[in-house]
Amino acid sequence: MNQRPRGPVLTGAHYLDGDHACAEGAIAAGCRFIAGYPITPSTEVAERLAERFPRIGGTFIQMEDELASIAAVLGAAWGGARAMTVTSGPGFSLMMENIGLGVMTETPCVVVNVQRGGPSTGLPTLTGQQDMMQARWGSHGDYEIIALSPSSPQECFDLTVTCFNLSEKYRVPVMFMMDECVGHMTEKVVIPEADTIDVWPRRWYRGPRDKYLPYAPDKDGVPPMIRAGDDHRVHITGLTHDARGYPIINAECQQICVSRLTDKIRDNADDLVMVKEEQLRGADVVVVAYGISARVATKAITDARKKGIKVGFLRLITVWPFPEKKIRDLAGKVGCLVMPEINLGQMYREVERAAAGKCRTMLVPHCGGWVHDPEDILKAIIEGAK
Amino acid sequence: MARLKDLCQNPELFSSGHRACAGCGEALAVRQILLAAPQPVVGIMPTGCTEIFSSIYPHAAWQIPMIHTAFETAASTASGVVAAYNFHKRQGNIKDDVKFIAFAGDGGTYDIGFQAISGALERRHKFLYVCTDNEGYMNTGIQRSSATPYGAHTTTSPAGSVIPGKTMPRKDLMEIVIAHSPAYAAQTTIALWNDLVTKVGKALAADGPSFLNVLVPCPLGWQHPGNLTIEMSRLAADTCFWPIYEWENGRYKVNYEPKEKKPVEAFMKPQGRFSHLFKGDAGKAIIDEAQRQIDAQWALLHKRQEAFGAA
Numbered sequence: 041m042n043q044r045p046r047g048p049v050l051t052g053a054h055y056l057d058g059d060h061a062c063a064e065g066a067i068a069a070g071c072r073f074i075a076g077y078p079i080t081p082s083t084e085v086a087e088r089l090a091e092r093f094p095r096i097g098g099t100f101i102q103m104e105d106e107l108a109s110i111a112a113v114l115g116a117a118w119g120g121a122r123a124m125t126v127t128s129g130p131g132f133s134l135m136m137e138n139i140g141l142g143v144m145t146e147t148p149c150v151v152v153n154v155q156r157g158g159p160s161t162g163l164p165t166l167t168g169q170q171d172m173m174q175a176r177w178g179s180h181g182d183y184e185i186i187a188l189s190p191s192s193p194q195e196c197f198d199l200t201v202t203c204f205n206l207s208e209k210y211r212v213p214v215m216f217m218m219d220e221c222v223g224h225m226t227e228k229v230v231i232p233e234a235d236t237i238d239v240w241p242r243r244w245y246r247g248p249r250d251k252y253l254p255y256a257p258d259k260d261g262v263p264p265m266i267r268a269g270d271d272h273r274v275h276i277t278g279l280t281h282d283a284r285g286y287p288i289i290n291a292e293c294q295q296i297c298v299s300r301l302t303d304k305i306r307d308n309a310d311d312l313v314m315v316k317e318e319q320l321r322g323a324d325v326v327v328v329a330y331g332i333s334a335r336v337a338t339k340a341i342t343d344a345r346k347k348g349i350k351v352g353f354l355r356l357i358t359v360w361p362f363p364e365k366k367i368r369d370l371a372g373k374v375g376c377l378v379m380p381e382i383n384l385g386q387m388y389r390e391v392e393r394a395a396a397g398k399c400r401t402m403l404v405p406h407c408g409g410w411v412h413d414p415e416d417i418l419k420a421i422i423e424g425a426k
Numbered sequence: 427m428a429r430l431k432d433l434c435q436n437p438e439l440f441s442s443g444h445r446a447c448a449g450c451g452e453a454l455a456v457r458q459i460l461l462a463a464p465q466p467v468v469g470i471m472p473t474g475c476t477e478i479f480s481s482i483y484p485h486a487a488w489q490i491p492m493i494h495t496a497f498e499t500a501a502s503t504a505s506g507v508v509a510a511y512n513f514h515k516r517q518g519n520i521k522d523d524v525k526f527i528a529f530a531g532d533g534g535t536y537d538i539g540f541q542a543i544s545g546a547l548e549r550r551h552k553f554l555y556v557c558t559d560n561e562g563y564m565n566t567g568i569q570r571s572s573a574t575p576y577g578a579h580t581t582t583s584p585a586g587s588v589i590p591g592k593t594m595p596r597k598d599l600m601e602i603v604i605a606h607s608p609a610y611a612a613q614t615t616i617a618l619w620n621d622l623v624t625k626v627g628k629a630l631a632a633d634g635p636s637f638l639n640v641l642v643p644c645p646l647g648w649q650h651p652g653n654l655t656i657e658m659s660r661l662a663a664d665t666c667f668w669p670i671y672e673w674e675n676g677r678y679k680v681n682y683e684p685k686e687k688k689p690v691e692a693f694m695k696p697q698g699r700f701s702h703l704f705k706g707d708a709g710k711a712i713i714d715e716a717q718r719q720i721d722a723q724w725a726l727l728h729k730r731q732e733a734f735g736a737a
Contacts, residue, residue, distance in 0.1 A: 077538070078566040078582070087567070087581040094588035102570055102582045105498060105538035130496065160496065161473055 048096040049234035058196040058223040059084035062152055062216070063092065065200025066124050068237050071150070072098040073121040075112035077105055077131060080164040081220040082154035085126040106131035110138040110151065117147045118276060120267035122204055122242075124150040129158045132171055132178070139213055140179030141278045143301060146211040146255070146263065148242065150203045153215060154223040157408030167220035168408035169331055169382040173389075175215040176360050182298055184305035186312060187215035187360035189330040193227045199357065205240040206312065210304060211262050217359060219382065221332035221411060255297075256283040261304035305361055314357040315366055323352030325424040326370055328379045328391055330356040332411055337380055340417035349425045359387060367394035376424030380404035380417045400424060428462065428623045436461050437489070444487035446479040449652025451642030451659060452558045453479070454616045456529060459556060459640075460490070462623035463630055467525045469493070470507060472500040472539060474531035475565040475644075476558060498538040500528040501546035501555055508551045525630050526553035532573035533563045536597050547606035547635045554629045554636045557599070560644035568647045572597040575667070576719060577712045578699045580647070585702040590712055595719055600639055604673045609634030612672035614681070615641035617659035621670060621681055628674070641668045649698025661693040666724040671731075678731040687724075690717045 049068045056064070063085045066074070072093070076086040090100045099121075103109040109125045116123040127135060132153045142149060157163030158170045171178075175187045186206050190196045200216060207214040245252050245264040254274045257263045263283075266272045279287035280294045305312070320326060325344070329337045334355045344351045354370065356363060367390075370377065376399055379388045388403040395401050404420045406412050439460035446453040452475055460467065469492040471477050477494055480487040495503040504526055514520045530539055535557040543555060562580050563569040570583040576595045579585040583592035603611045609632035612625040622640065629636035643658035645651065650658055662668035663682055667690055670682035691713060694700040703709035 078533075078563045078569040080566055083566050083569065083581075087569070090582040091584045091586070094584075094586065100582065104536075104540065104572065134498075161494070 047234060049237065050231050051233050052231060054229045054231060055226060056193050056197075056229040057084065057226040058190065058193040058218060059154065060088050061193040061196035061229045062126075062200045062218065062223075063088035064229075064231060065197040066150070066204070067092060067096065067098070068197070068231065068234070068239070069122065069201040069204035070239050071122040071124050071204060072096075073113070073116040073123040074098070074125065075101045075103050075109045075116070075123070076126045077103050077109050079106075079128045079131045081156055081223050082126045082128045082152065084223070085152060085154070106134035107138065110135040110142070113149045113151075114138060114142050114145065114147045117149045118268050120269070122148075122208075124152065124204075126152040126154070128154050128156050128164075129168070129171055130161060132174060136174070136178040140181060140183065142213040143179065143183045143185065144278045145276050146301070147213065148207040148211050148265075149213050150200070150207055151213055151215050152200075153217055155217065155219045163409050165220070166409040167332060167382060167411065169217075169219050169333065170386070170408055172217060172359060172381075172383065172386040175217055182302060184212075184302045185215060185360050186210060186212055186305065186358070187217050188314070188357055189217045189359050190222055190357075191331055191334045191355065192222065193225060193229045195357075196222060197229050197231060201237060201239065205238065208240050208242050209262070210308070211243065211265065212305065215360070217331070219331045225332075253283045254285040255281060257300060257304070261300055261307060309361045309365070312358055312361055313363040313366065315363055316353075316355040316357060318353040318355075319350075320352035320354065320370065322350055324350045324375045325421050326352040326354055326374050326377050327417070327421065328354045328356065328367070328377055329381065330359055330387065333380045333382060336411045336414055337417050339414035340421060343414070343418050344421040344425075347422070349421060351421055356387070362387070362390045362394070364390065364394035367391055368396070368398075371395035371398035374399055376400040376402060378402045378404065378417065378420045378424050380406070380412050380420070382406045382408050382411065428620055428627075433461050433623065437465075439463075439467070439489040440480070441487045441489055443485060444480040445482070445485045446475075447644075447646050447652065449643075449645040449655040450475075450479070451616050451644060451655050452476055452531070452560060454655070455556075455558050455622070455640045455642045456480070458616065458619055458622050459527070459626050459638075462626040463525055463527065465525075466490070466522055467527055468507065470495060470500055470504040470526065470528040470553075472530050472534040473497040473565075474534050475560065476529055476531065478565055497534055499542050500530040500534055500539055501542040504528045504553045504555070505546045505549060505551045508553050527630075528553060528555045530555070530557055531565075532557060532559040532561060533571045535559070536572045536599055543603075543637075544606065547603065547608050547637070550634050552609075552634055554626070554638065556638045556640060558640050558642045560642045560647060561596075562644070562647045564644050564647040573599070576716050577703055579702060580699070590708060591699075591702060598723075600673070603637045606635075607676075608637055610636040610672070610674050612637070612681075613639040613641075613668070614670050615659045615662055615668055617656045618663060618670060618682060625672060628672070647699065649701075650696050654696055658693070658696065661688065664688045665690050665693040666720055667693050669724060669727050671727060676734060678727065678734050680727060680731055690720055
């Protein structure tokens with residue numbers, strides 16, 4: 041029996057669905073602020089935190105809509121909190137302007153999207169992976185983003201912690217691209233001892249007060265942060281700004297400002313890219329998948345191997361920045377890359393782009409509402425092996 | 427004064443066979459409103475309980491043309507539909523006098539659709555906006571809205587050892603709507619069917635935007651037996667928890683004065699969402715505060731009626 045007092049981190053083995061595991065991951069990562077608006081199939085994340093937070097000193101605010109939710113999260117982050125919001129397709133669309141504001145103001149926060157079938161109201165209760173490109177390009181202007189995709193409730197816990205860590209390290213909103221199946225799938229989730237969970241602190245400014253510039257970057261291109269109420273007079277804005285944070289409306293400043301926002305992610309892509317590789321060496325065909333589609337693909341891969349086909353498996357955990365080096369390397373070595381995803385070819389376009397004609401690429405599309413039939417993926421593998 | 431034997435001659439434009447919960451107050455409201463509305467009627471509806479239970483094939487219940495719009499935009503979509511109708515009417519392309527009704531829940535009205543309704547009222551598009559207010563996001567599993575009453579338990583205002591349910595009073599939407607000087611605004615509930623259908627008639631006859639706030643008990647979210655829906659609706663009026671009144675041409679009129687104003691406990695006690703308040707002194711204090719709020723609101727309404735009432 042565990043006799044220690046029950047702290048915020050529920051160390052131990054649990055039987056949790058992905059939404060609840062995500063909520064526990066947020067708590068373990070030190071998140072104590074969530075603003076959200078009810079939307080299927082993500083509501084359970086907010087409901088769990090609404091119940092858990094009062095007892096551990098966290099704040100849950102149910103906002104009047106998703107515009108308000110993401111805006112409150114940005115405010116909370118500048119107030120010094122680790123902050124998160126949770127939504128699904130239609131709410132994600134409403135958040136886009138303020139996600140851009142988060143990118144521009146370099147505000148660390150996490151946006152969880154438990155994806156359902158779209159477009160529009162679409163399939164509220166059924167699965168989809170159709171917001172993958174929106175996560176990358178949904179807000180206006182040029183920017184780079186980080187997005188991760190879990191394939192199990194355990195990863196919903198683990199990667200939520202990672203999302204917070206990356207958002208703090210790179211000072212950027214991090215998208216956690218779950219899908220309805222992973223969100224509502226219940227499995228064993230092991231929550232480690234609190235002191236073994238790697239939680240990265242905010243990049244607080246520690247220098248002399250009169251030297252602080254809110255957008256003067258460290259060596260890795262990311263500036264340190266202060267919080268509202270610290271003894272600094274700062275100006276935070278969505279306008280193009282200089283290192284002092286003041287709006288400078290000209291092309292020269294735009295060049296410096298936007299380049300740094302994109303370069304801090306692009307230049308660190310190797311640090312950010314997480315994939316799971318399986319039997320890639322000597323493979324004729326490699327299946328590339330993420331989220332629930334990766335789980336479904338394993339059945340097709342197993343069946344193909346029984347037929348003697350040399351199939352490798354590349355599971356994308358980081359979806360943005362896209363692991364293009366991995367794909368480029370593979371494309372020179374294998375005959376075909378097969379990609380099942382629950383959309384009509386979103387991440388597939390990236391695979392095709394990175395492969396650059398060096399091998400065949402095959403999409404196994406699905407409009408959403410359910411997962412692939414593994415047979416369809418198997419057929420593509422067989423076709424790809426010819 | 428409407429008569430049931432006349433009303434029952436009208437076509438049922440909200441048919442049976444939909445999949446609302448047993449005892450759903452919202453389904454009753456929509457049926458009563460469409461029974462009272464002069465034809466032809468066009469409906470506009472955002473996402474919400476009504477949309478889910480009444481539109482999905484083969485359970486579609488609407489016998490009128492209906493557009494389902496995004497959650498936040500019932501009033502905006504209605505604005506567009508009405509503007510286009512007006513254009514065609516002017517061109518002589520449409521001869522009928524068509525009525526337009528937007529049906530939204532409290533989430534789609536008090537919260538995410540708030541900006542849209544404010545804009546539509548200010549631009550004075552001529553349509554009736556009906557808020558079927560069940561005091562929460564029941565469709566997504568009972569979360570609080572800004573219409574959820576003080577002290578109520580929901581999944582996002584969970585009553586427990588730290589917080590006692592919702593700690594804020596509801597938003598006074600009627601006063602906000604009235605601040606836009608609409609052509610007609612009224613509040614009512616389904617138990618007072620005659621009041622409801624009379625107000626529908628007035629609202630659709632008004633020359634400009636009109637608004638009806640209709641309290642609809644929800645057995646699932648309020649946690650009362652489905653056979654008590656009408657009783658809950660009646661108790662809401664009899665306790666003055668839900669004042670029955672209207673605003674027209676700058677004048678307030680209280681349409682229902684309970685013979686005996688009942689204490690709010692009578693309304694709260696049968697509902698599971700308030701059950702935590704009946705277990706100890708802390709709960710008693712919240713019920714007392716709820717009563718104080720209701721008394722103050724009721725007194726203020728009468729002062730308004732006195733100051734801005736019928737000449």
